Amino acid sequence: MGARGLKRLILGMATLAVLSVAAYADARLVLRFEEMDPHIGQMLELRVVDTDTMAEIARVSLPEIASSSFDLEIGGLQIGSNIRLDFYADANDSGLYEAPPEDHAWRLELMGVQMDGSLTFAHSTDFVDIDWPPQIDGMIGDTEYRNEMLDSETGMRVLWQNSSETLYVGLVAPGTGWLSIGFEPERMMQGADIIIGALADGELVIEDHYGNAPTSHRIDAVDHIIQAGGSEVDGKTVLEFAIALDSGDDQDAVLATGELVTIILGYHASSDSLTTRHSKRATASLQLDD
Numbered sequence: 001m002g003a004r005g006l007k008r009l010i011l012g013m014a015t016l017a018v019l020s021v022a023a024y025a026d027a028r029l030v031l032r033f034e035e036m037d038p039h040i041g042q043m044l045e046l047r048v049v050d051t052d053t054m055a056e057i058a059r060v061s062l063p064e065i066a067s068s069s070f071d072l073e074i075g076g077l078q079i080g081s082n083i084r085l086d087f088y089a090d091a092n093d094s095g096l097y098e099a100p101p102e103d104h105a106w107r108l109e110l111m112g113v114q115m116d117g118s119l120t121f122a123h124s125t126d127f128v129d130i131d132w133p134p135q136i137d138g139m140i141g142d143t144e145y146r147n148e149m150l151d152s153e154t155g156m157r158v159l160w161q162n163s164s165e166t167l168y169v170g171l172v173a174p175g176t177g178w179l180s181i182g183f184e185p186e187r188m189m190q191g192a193d194i195i196i197g198a199l200a201d202g203e204l205v206i207e208d209h210y211g212n213a214p215t216s217h218r219i220d221a222v223d224h225i226i227q228a229g230g231s232e233v234d235g236k237t238v239l240e241f242a243i244a245l246d247s248g249d250d251q252d253a254v255l256a257t258g259e260l261v262t263i264i265l266g267y268h269a270s271s272d273s274l275t276t277r278h279s280k281r282a283t284a285s286l287q288l289d290d
Contacts, residue, residue, distance in 0.1 A: 026075065026076050026077055026078060026079065027077040027078070027079050027113050027114070027115055027116055027117075028073060028074065028075045028076075028077065028116045029073070029074045029077060029110075029113070029116070029117060029118065029119060030071050030072070030073050030074075030117070030118040030119070031046070031071065031072045031073075031074065031085065031118070031119050031121060032069070032070075032071050032118055032119065032120040032121065033069060033070050033071070033072070033121055033123075034068070034069050034120060034121070034122045034123070035068060035069075035122045035123040036065055036067075036068050036069070036070070036089070036123050037068045037123075038089075038091075038104075038123065039065050039089035039091065039104065039123075040065050040066065040067065040068065041064055041065065042064070042065055042089050042090045042091060042093065043061070043062065043063055043064065043065075043089070043090040043093075043095070044061075044062040044065050044087065044088070044089050044090070045059070045060065045061050045062070045087060045088060045090075045097070045132070046059070046060040046062075046072065046074075046085060046086070046087035047059045047060070047085075047086050047087070047132075048074055048077070048083055048084070048085055049083065049084045049086065050078075050081055050082070050083060051082045051083060051084050051109065052081065052082055053226065054165070054166060054226050054242075054244070055226055055227045055242075056133075056135070056136065056227060057076060057077065057083065058074055058075075058076060059135055060072055060074065065089065071118075077113050078113065079113055079114060079115065080112055080113065080114070081112075081113050082109070082110070082111050082112065082113075083109070083110050083113060084107060084108070084109050084110075085107065085108040085109075085110070086105070086106075086107050086130040086132070087105070087106055087130075088103045088104060088105035088106070088130060088132065089103065089104045089105075090103055091103045091104045095143075096143055097130075097132035099129040099131070100127035100128070100129060101127065104125075104127055105127055105128055105129065105130045105132075106121070106124070106126070106127065106128055106130075107128045107130055108121065131163045131164075133161060133163065133166070133168050133242075134159075134161060134168050134170065134240065136168065136227045136228060136229050136240045136241060136242055137229045137240065138204070138229030138230040138231040138238055138239070138240055139229075139231060139238070140159060140170045140172065140238060140240065144159070144170070145159035145160060145161045145168070145170055146160075146161045146289060147159065147160050147161060147286065147287070147289070148160075149284070149286060151265055151282050151284050153280065153281075153282035154173070154174075154265050154266070154267060154280040154281065154282045155173075155174045155280070156171060156172065156173045156174075156179065156265050156267060156282075157170075157171070157172040158170075158171060158181065158263070158265070158284070158286065159171075159172075160286055160288075161289065162245065162255075162257060162288050162289050164245075164257055165244060165245060166226065166242055166243070166244060166245065167242065167243050167244075167245055167255060167288070168240070168241075168242050169181065169195070169240065169241055169242075169243075170238070170239070170240045171238070171239045171240075171265075172236055172237070172238050172239075173236060173237050173239075173267035174235075174236060174267070174269065175235065175236070175237065175267065175268065175269030175270055175279070176199070176232050176235065176236075176237055176269075176270060176272075177198060177237065177267060177268030177269055177270045177271045177272055177276070177279070178196060178197065178198035178237075178267065178268050178271065178272060178273070178274050178276070179196070179197065179198070179237050179239055179266070179267040179268075180194055180195060180196035180197070180265070180266045180267065180278075181194070181195055181263055181264070181265055182194040182195075182211060182217075182263060182264040182265075182266075183253040183255065183261055183262075183263055184253040184255070184261060184262055185211055185262060185264055185283075186211075187214050188211075188214035188215060188264075189211035189213070189214060189215060189216065189217050189264065190211045190212075190213055190214045191210070191211050192210065192211035192217070192253070192264055193208075193210060193251070193252045193253035194208075194209040194210060194211060194217050194264075195207075195208060195209070195225065195239075195241055195243065196209055196217075196274050197228065197230055197239045197241075197274075198230075198237070198272040198273075198274060199230050199231065199232050199237060199272065200272040204228060204229065204230040204239075205272070205274070206225060206228045206230070206239070206241065207219050207220075207223070207274060208220040208222075208223045208224055208225050208243075208252075210251040210252070220249065220251045220252070221251065222249055222251075224243060224244060224247040224249055224252055225241055225242070225243055226241075226242040226243060226244065227241065227242045228240065228241040228242075229241075237267070245257070245288075255288065256288070257288055257289060257290055258287075258288055258289070258290040259287075259288055260285055260286075260287050260288075261285060261286055261287075261288060262283065262284075262285050263283070263284050263285060263286055264281065264282070264283050264284075265281060265282050265283075265284060266278040266280065266281040266282075267279060267280060
């Protein structure tokens with residue numbers, strides 16, 4: 001799986017004790033839920049985001065809330081980090097996140113995590129649209145992304161979703177070689193913001209490139225890939241990643257919500273070398289969410 005893959009935790013309803021920081025290098029947080037009676041029997045999902053990097057640290061899925069009060073433990077938090085907790089109860093029992101009031105969603109922010117501790121959340125109606133994103137783990141579920149297209153020239157699937165700040169992309173290509181997508185080229189590859197990756201010996205290799213000429217591209221001076229994951233399944237290569245719509249880097253494209261974006265797609269059927277010429281390539285477009 002991907003070098004930057006995420007932990008997915010499926011937790012039961014048992015109350016969890018706070019553990020000593022002396023026994024763990026990282027901090028652990030116990031989130032204590034109270035007065036959750038309106039959501040008993042409903043699914044709850046929670047994700048932890050590092051607000052400095054916008055990378056997802058962990059994701060928790062609770063298939064069913066069994067009681068009014070319960071605890072969830074979140075481990076692996078870096079001491080001194082600033083984090084955001086986004087979570088929702090599946091109030092309409094659709095099995096998917098939908099913006100309030102369809103589902104009930106909340107956001108908590110913690111600045112400067114210090115050692116182990118606990119935080120209490122009592123049910124409220126101060127809902128926030130947390131715009132639940134795909135999980136960047138190299139595995140793409142049937143309903144994980146809001147948008148999808150199949151490119152007829154390359155046979156590549158492109159899946160995407162964006163918030164006001166971040167673009168999440170899933171790519172599936174025929175074969176077991178490298179695959180790539182570029183955003184907003186000026187002429188062929190010239191000026192394109194290109195993400196290219198491969199699974200080499202089971203490990204994800206992914207790079208942030210820019211098109212320095214119509215037929216060539218080079219690695220960026222600064223890597224602005226927020227998170228990435230990949231896998232090889234049934235003779236196909238899967239790549240997922242997240243990037244900022246506007247990283248502030250002049251080697252990256254500036255994207256905006258709601259706009260139609262020109263993309264270039266490419267892959268190699270068997271080679272993991274990112275410098276090998278593509279087997280197939282194509283130009284297409286995708287519409288970003290408002």
